[in-house]
Amino acid sequence: MINSRLSVAIHILSLLASHPRERVTSEYIAGSVQTNPVVIRRLSSLLRKAGLIESAPGIPGALLAKPPEAITLLEVYEAIFAEENLFSIHSGPNPGCPIGQNIQRTLNASFERAEQAMKNELARQTLAETMEHLFA
Amino acid sequence: MINSRLSVAIHILSLLASHPRERVTSEYIAGSVQTNPVVIRRLSSLLRKAGLIESAPGIPGALLAKPPEAITLLEVYEAIFAEENLFSIHSGPNPGCPIGQNIQRTLNASFERAEQAMKNELARQTLAETMEHLFA
DNA sequence: CGCTTTGTAACGAATTTAGTTACATTTATA
DNA sequence: TATAAATGTAACTAAATTCGTTACAAAGCG
Known part of the structure; x- marks a missing residue:
């Protein structure tokens, strides 16, 4: 089971999306997620590097860097998990x-296809759609 | 990143498929995977309960319970990970x-779709195809 | 200047992972 | 029937991962 970072990352972005053009602090977000603000800032750091949010030292709070329609869940996944493979292969x-001799190469191709299928589905979902589901 | 158990499980099944109608011992399989025989037997136990292999105490070795064409990688995945969700959601x-209030339900639906897409792709791949790739 | 917040490093406890030891149980066979 | 060999499974361990936490430098604002 994959860790809950993607889950928290989408929570963060949803919260920012629900406060358009407002800066929301890591402390406030942590209150909604119910965790420590540092956990939020750690993930926010990845989201910022991926160009999904804007934040800076000294300036309280963060903002979405793009409209929710322009953020896919795949972008969030990539921001959090980067080059990581979905399945590990025994070494x-x-x-x-x-x-x-050949199992690693073979499994790599198989797992790659499964991972790609999963990513394609994440690419079909936007943060805007997530917001609709949240309030429906 | 998901653990390497699916990887090892497919290795086990590939080895059995490459020795049709022969019983292959956990010791021998462990030699190919390069791990401890108990690791093999632990996974074999799940594969047996899922009806993918046949083995029994006192009788050395295991056999495929079905032809490789009839075993999909999804069946192997389900044998190993059962009801486990692909993504965890923060509690x-x-x-x-x-x-x-609504993030868990919403994420659950999103992640469910991504997981299903991944599973659909695993369902498209059979052990027989894996064997072809192994020897191509 | 002092306060607040971000960004990040460093540490810790709980959990997970993979490997290992141990052993009861079962079968085949000498 | 006694012995040997293998399975199935529990229990333990070391290493890695995960999540939370403490600590603090750096930045901006009043």
């Missing part, structure tokens, strides 16, 4: 065995 | 906040 299988 | 968001 060091026996190269003296024909299966062991 | 205890603030119910006093409209976002906090």
